[in-house]
Amino acid sequence: MSGFRKGKARRVSHNPAIELVGIDKSFGAVHANKNIHLKVEKGTIHGIIGENGAGKSTLMSILYGFYQADSGEIRINGQALSIKDSQTAIASGIGMVHQHFMLVENFTVLENIMLGAEGGQLLAKGVSSARKELKRLEDEYDLKVNPDAVIEDLPVGTQQRVEILKALYRGADILILDEPTGVLTPAEADHLFKVLKVLRDQGKTIILITHKLREIMAITDEVSVMRRGEMVATRKTAETTVEELAELMVGRRVLLRVEKGEANPGKILLSVKNLTVKDSRGVTMVDNVSFDVREGEIVGIAGVAGNGQSELLEAIAGIRKPSSGEILIDGKPIANADPARLRELGLAHIPEDRHHMGLVLKFEEYENAVLGYHRDPKYGKGALLDLKAIQAEAVEKIEKYDIRPPNPRLKTANFSGGNQQKIVVAREIERDPKALIIGQPTRGVDIGAIEFIHRRIVEMRDASKAILLVSVELDEIRSLSDRIIVMFAGRIVGEKTPEADEQTLGLMMAGIAA
Amino acid sequence: MSTASVPLPNWITYGLIPLLNLIVAFFISGLVVWWIGENPFTALRLLIEGALGRGDAIGFTLFYTTSFIFTGLSVAVAFHAGLFNIGSEGQAYIGGLGAALVALALDQYVPWYVTMPFAIMGAALFGAGWAFIPAWLQAKRGSHIVITTIMFNFIGAALMVYLLVNVLIVPGKMAPETRTFLPGGQLPKLDWLMALFGAKLGPAPFNVSFIIALVMCYLVWLLIWRTKLGYEMRTLGISPSAAVYAGIPYSRTVIIAMLISGGLAGMMALNPVMGASARLQVEFVGGAGFVGIAVSLMGRSHPVGIIFAALLFGILYQGGADLSFEMPNITREMIVVIQGLVILFAGALEYMFRPALVHVYQRFKRA
Numbered sequence: 001m002s003g004f005r006k007g008k009a010r011r012v013s014h015n016p017a018i019e020l021v022g023i024d025k026s027f028g029a030v031h032a033n034k035n036i037h038l039k040v041e042k043g044t045i046h047g048i049i050g051e052n053g054a055g056k057s058t059l060m061s062i063l064y065g066f067y068q069a070d071s072g073e074i075r076i077n078g079q080a081l082s083i084k085d086s087q088t089a090i091a092s093g094i095g096m097v098h099q100h101f102m103l104v105e106n107f108t109v110l111e112n113i114m115l116g117a118e119g120g121q122l123l124a125k126g127v128s129s130a131r132k133e134l135k136r137l138e139d140e141y142d143l144k145v146n147p148d149a150v151i152e153d154l155p156v157g158t159q160q161r162v163e164i165l166k167a168l169y170r171g172a173d174i175l176i177l178d179e180p181t182g183v184l185t186p187a188e189a190d191h192l193f194k195v196l197k198v199l200r201d202q203g204k205t206i207i208l209i210t211h212k213l214r215e216i217m218a219i220t221d222e223v224s225v226m227r228r229g230e231m232v233a234t235r236k237t238a239e240t241t242v243e244e245l246a247e248l249m250v251g252r253r254v255l256l257r258v259e260k261g262e263a264n265p266g267k268i269l270l271s272v273k274n275l276t277v278k279d280s281r282g283v284t285m286v287d288n289v290s291f292d293v294r295e296g297e298i299v300g301i302a303g304v305a306g307n308g309q310s311e312l313l314e315a316i317a318g319i320r321k322p323s324s325g326e327i328l329i330d331g332k333p334i335a336n337a338d339p340a341r342l343r344e345l346g347l348a349h350i351p352e353d354r355h356h357m358g359l360v361l362k363f364e365e366y367e368n369a370v371l372g373y374h375r376d377p378k379y380g381k382g383a384l385l386d387l388k389a390i391q392a393e394a395v396e397k398i399e400k401y402d403i404r405p406p407n408p409r410l411k412t413a414n415f416s417g418g419n420q421q422k423i424v425v426a427r428e429i430e431r432d433p434k435a436l437i438i439g440q441p442t443r444g445v446d447i448g449a450i451e452f453i454h455r456r457i458v459e460m461r462d463a464s465k466a467i468l469l470v471s472v473e474l475d476e477i478r479s480l481s482d483r484i485i486v487m488f489a490g491r492i493v494g495e496k497t498p499e500a501d502e503q504t505l506g507l508m509m510a511g512i513a514a
Numbered sequence: 515m516s517t518a519s520v521p522l523p524n525w526i527t528y529g530l531i532p533l534l535n536l537i538v539a540f541f542i543s544g545l546v547v548w549w550i551g552e553n554p555f556t557a558l559r560l561l562i563e564g565a566l567g568r569g570d571a572i573g574f575t576l577f578y579t580t581s582f583i584f585t586g587l588s589v590a591v592a593f594h595a596g597l598f599n600i601g602s603e604g605q606a607y608i609g610g611l612g613a614a615l616v617a618l619a620l621d622q623y624v625p626w627y628v629t630m631p632f633a634i635m636g637a638a639l640f641g642a643g644w645a646f647i648p649a650w651l652q653a654k655r656g657s658h659i660v661i662t663t664i665m666f667n668f669i670g671a672a673l674m675v676y677l678l679v680n681v682l683i684v685p686g687k688m689a690p691e692t693r694t695f696l697p698g699g700q701l702p703k704l705d706w707l708m709a710l711f712g713a714k715l716g717p718a719p720f721n722v723s724f725i726i727a728l729v730m731c732y733l734v735w736l737l738i739w740r741t742k743l744g745y746e747m748r749t750l751g752i753s754p755s756a757a758v759y760a761g762i763p764y765s766r767t768v769i770i771a772m773l774i775s776g777g778l779a780g781m782m783a784l785n786p787v788m789g790a791s792a793r794l795q796v797e798f799v800g801g802a803g804f805v806g807i808a809v810s811l812m813g814r815s816h817p818v819g820i821i822f823a824a825l826l827f828g829i830l831y832q833g834g835a836d837l838s839f840e841m842p843n844i845t846r847e848m849i850v851v852i853q854g855l856v857i858l859f860a861g862a863l864e865y866m867f868r869p870a871l872v873h874v875y876q877r878f879k880r881a
Contacts (some may be wrong), residue, residue, distance in 0.1 A: 319758055338763070339759060339760065342761075343761065349759070353755075357756055357758075357759035358756070358759065359756065360752050360756045361753075362753075363749075363752070367745070371756065372759065372761055375742055379742075383743060384740055385740055385741060385745060
């Protein structure tokens with residue numbers, strides 16, 4: 001089967017679905033795309049990888065008509081096209097599945113799929129034909145959804161399926177997926193890959209943007225690597241390796257494994273006892289959870305997203321009030337302390353969501369470098385802020401953490417994801433806390449920065465700090481943790497050492513085995 | 515969407531774009547004027563002459579400007595904390611009570627410069643007090659600040675009429691107003707300042723409040739961009755979830771921001787009450803609180819922007835009054851239409867020309 005497909009791909013190679021010729025795009029002083037050439041063969045899955053800020057998203061936005069290239073040509077099925085807006089892109093058969101879904105949350109699946117293609121002033125006729133067409137698409141591509149379900153009730157993986165159906169409904173032959181697995185569980189990701197393979201075998205062309213090398217190796221036929229606005233290489237996936245791609249992405253050799261020595265745990269520093277936390281709707285998210293974290297060890301909490309890890313972190317950080325149970329730092333109960341008090345007690349928190357919690361994106365970099373610590377007298381006596389001192393310290397951290405561009409006066413939103421995360425990590429680690437709680441330290445972060453952040457976390461451990469780590473990346477949990485606690489449905493289902501194999505942990509995460 | 519992230523130099527963002535908006539607003543106003551059968555160029559000349567042509571005209575313009583600076587700052591401070599204070603009108607009205615009580619108590623005993631600091635405090639305290647209840651309701655009960663401050667405008671207005679008609683009225687007089695303050699309760703005119711520029715102030719009530727307003731501009735700038743409290747307010751205003759993460763207390767920050775906002779609105783009363791009429795009258799605020807919303811919007815909630823926006827609205831107010839006097843076809847309501855157009859283009863549609871300018875700028879830069 002696959003041999004047949006590959007043969008087919010070779011046969012149509014004179015007629016690529018997409019050809020980009022010399023695409024160039026600048027935003028002010030930032031040269032986001034430099035003379036990009038790219039050929040995507042019809043009926044293949046083509047991966048585009050690169051670190052955050054390498055220019056992948058800009059390139060795809062040009063293809064989808066959000067931006068116009070300063071120069072260069074786009075050819076769709078051999079025909080030069082000027083894509084002025086997304087309508088033109090859709091009309092040329094290009095569909096896009098965005099990283100953050102473009103769905104109306106309180107509309108049904110069917111309503112969302114029709115959106116923008118309602119067909120006439122009265123809905124009734126459009127609805128019935130859309131329903132028929134949706135049914136046909138579902139059957140053809142094995143993409144089952146309930147057309148009358150309301151989006152906000154659906155799991156994330158299903159919402160993504162709706163996005164794909166929406167693109168297909170509009171007649172997309174070329175699908176662009178931007179970091180599609182960022183929000184998915186491993187099982188949902190596997191299902192997505194199956195769907196993508198079906199789509200390819202039916203003759204659709206798929207562009208997959210990601211920074212996860214494993215995904216590239218798993219499902220793409222060809223892969224192009226971008227670095228700092230340039231297309232540095234295109235390889236047949238079968239003829240390359242993870243190591244080669246990583247090196248191409250970063251421009252130097254990278255350590256894919258975390259190097260760390262033996263843990264040297266000391267006394268118990270952070271202790272959680274019979275903790276129960278409810279969310280805003282009153283649903284129990286953390287159910288009678290107890291564990292300890294000692295000085296000099298990293299305790300990882302593994303689990304599929306949405307099993308209470310976020311609420312647990314927020315309760316420890318003082319953001320969410322627990323409904324019962326105790327949290328102790330150094331033996332002192334802190335369950336009712338607010339985040340400001342907890343910082344004074346030596347608890348630092350790298351939050352899961354840097355955009356909404358860890359950073360104020362509209363602030364300049366140096367302003368975020370003191371978020372939460374701004375009342376510290378060293379940043380200004382009395383009521384005033386000492387901007388000189390704050391900026392001087394920000395410059396130090398920028399150098400130490402290699403935050404780019406090295407400009408403390410730049411708006412935080414204008415930094416790439418990896419550099420934004422470094423701003424948060426620098427702020428929390430440089431306070432020299434006693435305990436550090438970390439949520440998704442490397443979500444949406446490029447490889448170079450991941451390596452850096454992991455090294456810092458291990459250094460903190462070796463400096464006898466107590467570290468609690470929550471991540472949905474099982475690899476990350478396994479390579480960093482000294483002990484692994486698995487959460488499922490708000491409960492701790494077991495504890496393992498990092499040597500435990502992935503399958504055992506996976507079964508525990510699914511609530512099947514303990 | 516596609517051009518919003520492209521950076522433009524400051525002279526375009528803060529100079530050219532507002533200027534273009536203003537020109538378009540005046541152009542459409544001109545069409546309206548032409549449509550009702552008057553010459554738009556004559557109307558524009560009359561408006562500008564009426565606002566800036568003579569010493570007393572400038573005095574009146576700056577008098578209105580002063581009021582608008584106070585209310586503009588009031589709206590801006592709340593806005594930085596993510597609060598839309600629609601209640602500056604009522605807070606200014608109640609602030610007038612505070613100023614008047616101080617003036618009535620002290621004017622017989624001390625000169626104006628002794629009364630002034632107490633009057634500033636009185637006006638600010640009363641204005642802040644009027645903002646406190648909506649602030650408390652927002653902070654502790656989640657009652658929406660827009661709704662409560664609007665309602666408090668009405669309550670404030672009714673309360674002031676009651677007080678002026680039944681309590682503060684001079685016995686035996688018909689007018690619902692307090693007695694006239696003695697010079698010890700008045701803020702002197704700034705005729706010396708006008709004289710420096712060779713202009714005569716005449717009867718215009720341009721007074722010391724203007725200087726107080728400029729001082730407040732500086733203090734608001736200091737508060738918002740140089741203090742820890744201002745930092746917390748801005749964090750809360752931009753990202754409430756980041757504020758929670760940072761341990762910034764929501765209730766306290768909301769209440770303090772609204773107290774400062776109400777205090778600034780209250781201080782607006784110094785200008786008409788102690789600087790112009792020398793007594794407390796009904797409806798002395800005259801919509802300045804609402805103009806403050808437009809001023810803050812146009813001035814991008816920055817004190818320097820607010821000064822310019824307040825000046826623009828001062829010109830429209832004073833020049834508009836003169837224009838409707840000279841051209842009977844152009845009524846007061848027409849002036850309101852013109853002001854509305856300015857608000858529409860400079861406030862609500864402020865980014866309308868941005869995409870086009872981005873294209874022109876990029877082409878220009880490449881060339």
